[in-house]
Amino acid sequence: xxxxxxxxxxxxxxxxxxxxxxxxxxxxxxxxxxxxxxxxxxxxxxxxxxxxxxxxxxxxxxxxxxxxxxxxxxxxxxxxxxxxxxxxxxxxxxxxxxxxxxxxxxxxxxxxxxxxxxxxxxxxxxxxxxxxxxxxxxxxxxxxxxxxxxxxxxxxxxxxxxxxxxxxxxxxxxxxxxxxxxxxxxxxxxxxxxxxxxxxxxxxxxxxxxxxxxxxxxxxxxxxxxxxxxxxxxxxxxxxxxxxxxxxxxxxxxxxxxxxxxxxxxxxxxxxxxxxxxxxxxxxxxxxxxxxxxx
Amino acid sequence: xxxxxxxxxxxxxxxxxxxxxxxxxxxxxxxxxxxxxxxxxxxxxxxxxxxxxxxxxxxxxxxxxxxxxxxxxxxxxxxxxxxxxxxxxxxxxxxxxxxxxxxxxxxxxxxxxxxxxxxxxxxxxxxxxxxxxxxxxxxxxxxxxxxxxxxxxxxxxxxxxxxxxxxxxxxxxxxxxxxxxxxxxxxxxxxxxxxxxxxxxxxxxxxxxxxxxxxxxxxxxxxxxxxxxxxxxxxxxxxxxxxxxxxxxxxxxxxxxxxxxxxxxxxxxxxxxxxxxxxxxxxxxxxxxxxxxxxxxxxxxxxxxxxxxxxxx
Numbered sequence: 314x315x316x317x318x319x320x321x322x323x324x325x326x327x328x329x330x331x332x333x334x335x336x337x338x339x340x341x342x343x344x345x346x347x348x349x350x351x352x353x354x355x356x357x358x359x360x361x362x363x364x365x366x367x368x369x370x371x372x373x374x375x376x377x378x379x380x381x382x383x384x385x386x387x388x389x390x391x392x393x394x395x396x397x398x399x400x401x402x403x404x405x406x407x408x409x410x411x412x413x414x415x416x417x418x419x420x421x422x423x424x425x426x427x428x429x430x431x432x433x434x435x436x437x438x439x440x441x442x443x444x445x446x447x448x449x450x451x452x453x454x455x456x457x458x459x460x461x462x463x464x465x466x467x468x469x470x471x472x473x474x475x476x477x478x479x480x481x482x483x484x485x486x487x488x489x490x491x492x493x494x495x496x497x498x499x500x501x502x503x504x505x506x507x508x509x510x511x512x513x514x515x516x517x518x519x520x521x522x523x524x525x526x527x528x529x530x531x532x533x534x535x536x537x538x539x540x541x542x543x544x545x546x547x548x549x550x551x552x553x554x555x556x557x558x559x560x561x562x563x564x565x566x567x568x569x570x571x572x573x574x575x576x577x578x579x580x581x582x583x584x585x586x587x588x589x590x591x592x593x594x595x596x597x598x599x600x601x602x603x604x605x606x607x608x
Numbered sequence: 609x610x611x612x613x614x615x616x617x618x619x620x621x622x623x624x625x626x627x628x629x630x631x632x633x634x635x636x637x638x639x640x641x642x643x644x645x646x647x648x649x650x651x652x653x654x655x656x657x658x659x660x661x662x663x664x665x666x667x668x669x670x671x672x673x674x675x676x677x678x679x680x681x682x683x684x685x686x687x688x689x690x691x692x693x694x695x696x697x698x699x700x701x702x703x704x705x706x707x708x709x710x711x712x713x714x715x716x717x718x719x720x721x722x723x724x725x726x727x728x729x730x731x732x733x734x735x736x737x738x739x740x741x742x743x744x745x746x747x748x749x750x751x752x753x754x755x756x757x758x759x760x761x762x763x764x765x766x767x768x769x770x771x772x773x774x775x776x777x778x779x780x781x782x783x784x785x786x787x788x789x790x791x792x793x794x795x796x797x798x799x800x801x802x803x804x805x806x807x808x809x810x811x812x813x814x815x816x817x818x819x820x821x822x823x824x825x826x827x828x829x830x831x832x833x834x835x836x837x838x839x840x841x842x843x844x845x846x847x848x849x850x851x852x853x854x855x856x857x858x859x860x861x862x863x864x865x866x867x868x869x870x871x872x873x874x875x876x877x878x879x880x881x882x883x884x885x886x887x888x889x890x891x892x893x894x895x896x897x898x899x900x901x902x903x904x905x906x907x908x909x910x911x912x913x914x915x916x917x918x919x920x921x
Contacts, residue, residue: 343716343822343823344716344717344719344720345720347713347716347717347720348717348720348721348728348731349731351713351717351735351793352731352734352735354790355734355735355737355738355790355794356734358749358750358753358790359737359738361753361760362749373758374758376763377763377764378759378760378763378764379764419645419646419649420646422642422643422645422646423642423643423645423646423647425639425642426639426640426641426642426643427643429639430639430640430643433640435640436640436643439643439647442650442655443646443650446650446654448847448899448900448903448904449658449896449899449900450847450850450851450895450896450899451654452851452853452872453661453850453851453872453875453892453893453895453896453899454654454657454658454660454661454892454896455657455875455892456657456660456661456664456875456879456885456888456889456892457656457657457658457660457661457663457664457889458653458657459671460660460664461652461653461656461657461660476649476652476653477653479649479653480649480650480652480653480654481653481654483646483649483650483654484650484654487646511638512638512639512642513642516642537740540742541741541742541743541744542742543742543743543744543853543854543857543858544853544854547857548880558742559742559743559744559745559854560744562742562744562745562748563744563748563858566748566751566858573752573755573758576748576752577749577752580741580745580748580749583742583745584740584741584742584745587740588737588740591736591737591740595733598740599736599798
C-alpha cells in the first residue's frame with residue numbers, strides 16, 4: 314500500500330472527496346456476498362489458466378481441470394518462446410513505448426497551450442475538436458486509416474501502428490492533462506513570467522514537475538490500450554515478423570488449437586509483463602485505468 | 609488581484625492565433641504553437657479518416673485497386689440488406705443485455721469496495737486483474753474453458769457446463785455478455801467506488817437517525833447521488849459496446865452462423881474479407897452515427913448543463 318508514493322496526489326484527486334470511512338457501509342452483507350461470489354468468478358478462470366499451462370497434454374485430457382499438474386512441465390513455455398514470441402514481445406514494446414512517449418508529450422504541450430491560452434478562439438476550437446473525439450468510436454475509421462497508411466507507404470511496418478495509436482490517444486490525454494494543469498496556481502506562472510521565463514521554460518520547469526502524477530496515469534492508460542490492441546495490427550500489418558503480442562496469440566492459437574496447455578502458456582507469457590507492473594505500482598495503474606472517468 | 613493584463617506579449621516571435629480579441633488573444637499567441645503537433649496528428653489520423661469514412665461510403669473500392677465514385681449505390685444496397693439489420697439487432701441486443709448485467713453488479717460491487725476495510729482492498733486487487741488481459745487473451749481462454757469435449761464441463765463431469773456454448777446462437781450471445789461483464793465490471797466498479805466515496809457521510813448519518821435501513825439508504829441515497837456517475841459509466845458501456853471487435857472476432861468470428869456478427873465485425877468482414885470497402889464504409893458510418901447519437905441521448909438524460917459540468921470537471 315505504501316509503494317507508489319508519487320501517486321498520492323492523483324489518487325486523492327481522483328476520489329475528490331474526503332478520505333474518510335463510511336462507517337455505515339461496513340455491515341453491508343449483501344454487497345459482501347456479491348463481493349465473494351465475484352471473487353470466485355474472477356479467480357477460477359485465472360487459476361485454471363496458470364495451472365493448465367504447466368500440464369502436459371495427457372494430464373490435461375485425463376486430470377481434474379483444477380488439480381495441480383502431476384508432473385509440472387515447462388515444455389509449453391519452451392514451445393511458446395521458440396515460436397518467435399521474444400520477437401513479438403520486442404515489437405509490442407517498440408509500439409507501446411513508441412506510442413506513449415510522443416502521445417503524452419504532444420498531448421501535454423497541447424493541454425498546456427489550451428490552459429495557458431484560454432480565451433483564444435483558435436485554442437478553444439481545437440479543444441472542442443479533441444473533446445468530440447472522445448464521443449466517437451475511432452476504431453470505426455479503420456478503413457480510411459488503412460488507405461492513408463497504404464498511401465504513405467507505411468503498410469506492414471511498426472510505424473503504421475504507432476501513428477494512428479498516437480492520434481487515437483490524444484483526446485483523453487489532453488482532457489486529463491488539462492484538468493491537472495488548470496490546478497497549477499496562476500500566480501506561479503505570473504511570477505515566473507515576470508522573471509522573464511518563456512512559455513516553453515514554464516512548461517518544463519513549472520507545469521511538468523507539478524503534473525507528473527497525471528503524466529504517469531495517462532501513460533499507463535494509453536500504454537495498456539496499445540499493448541492489448543488487436544485491430545490495428547490485424548489490419549495494418551501482414552508479415553509474421555511485424556506481429557505484436559495479441560495478434561501473435563491469435564495466430565498461435567490457430568496453429569496449436571489442440572494443444573490447450575501451450576495456448577494458455579502463451580496467454581500467461583503475454584500478460585506477465587503487465588501483471589508484474591501491476592504488482593509493482595498498483596495504485597498508479599488503477600488510477601491510469603480510470604483516467605478521467607472517476608472524477 | 610489588481611494585476612493588469614499587460615497588452616504587450618512576451619516577444620517570442622511566433623504568433624499563430626490570428627483572431628481579433630484584444631490583449632487575451634495576444635497573450636495566447638506565444639503558447640498556441642504548442643498545440644500544433646497534437647492537432648496535426650489528430651487531424652491526419654482522426655478527423656481526415658472520420659470524413660474519409662463518409663466519402664468512401666459513396667465509392668467502390670476493393671482495398672487494392674483504384675477507387676471509383678458510385679453515388680448512393682452502397683447505401684441503397686446495404687440498407688436493403690437483411691444482414692445489416694441483423695447486425696444492428698445483434699449489436700443492440702449485446703449492448704442492452706451487457707448494460708443490464710453490468711450496471712447493477714458494478715453498483716453493488718462499487719458500493720462494497722467503497723468501504724475501507726483491508727480485506728476489501730485486497731479483493732479489489734484481484735478483481736482488477738481481468739482488466740490487464742487483452743481481449744484476444746480472454747477470448748482464447750474462454751474458448752478453451754468452454755470447449756464441450758475438453759473444457760471445464762467435461763473435465764469436472766458437470767452436465768450443465770458441457771453444453772456447446774459457442775455452437776448455439778443464444779448460448780453464444782450469452783457467453784459474449786458474460787465475458788464482457790467479466791472483463792469490464794471491475795472497471796465500472798472502480799468508477800462507482802470513486803463516486804460512492806464522494807457522497808457526504810452526513811447524508812447516511814441523517815438517514816439512519818430517521819430510521820432508514822441499509823437497503824432503503826442504498827436506493828434513496830446511494831443510487832440518486834450516483835446519478836452522474838451512472839450516466840458516465842453507462843455512456844462508456846454503451847459507446848464502448850459498439851467497438852467490441854477483438855473479443856467476438858477471436859471467440860466466435862461472428863458465429864455460429866451470423867449469431868454474434870455485430871456491426872464492427874460486419875464492417876470487418878465486408879471490407880477486409882469480401883474486399884468491399886464501399887459497403888463496409890457505410891457500416892462504419894452507421895457505427896459513428898450511432899456512437900454520437902447514443903452519447904448525446906445519454907447526456908440529455910442527465911440534464912444537459914449539470915451533466916456536462918460534472919463530467920467535464
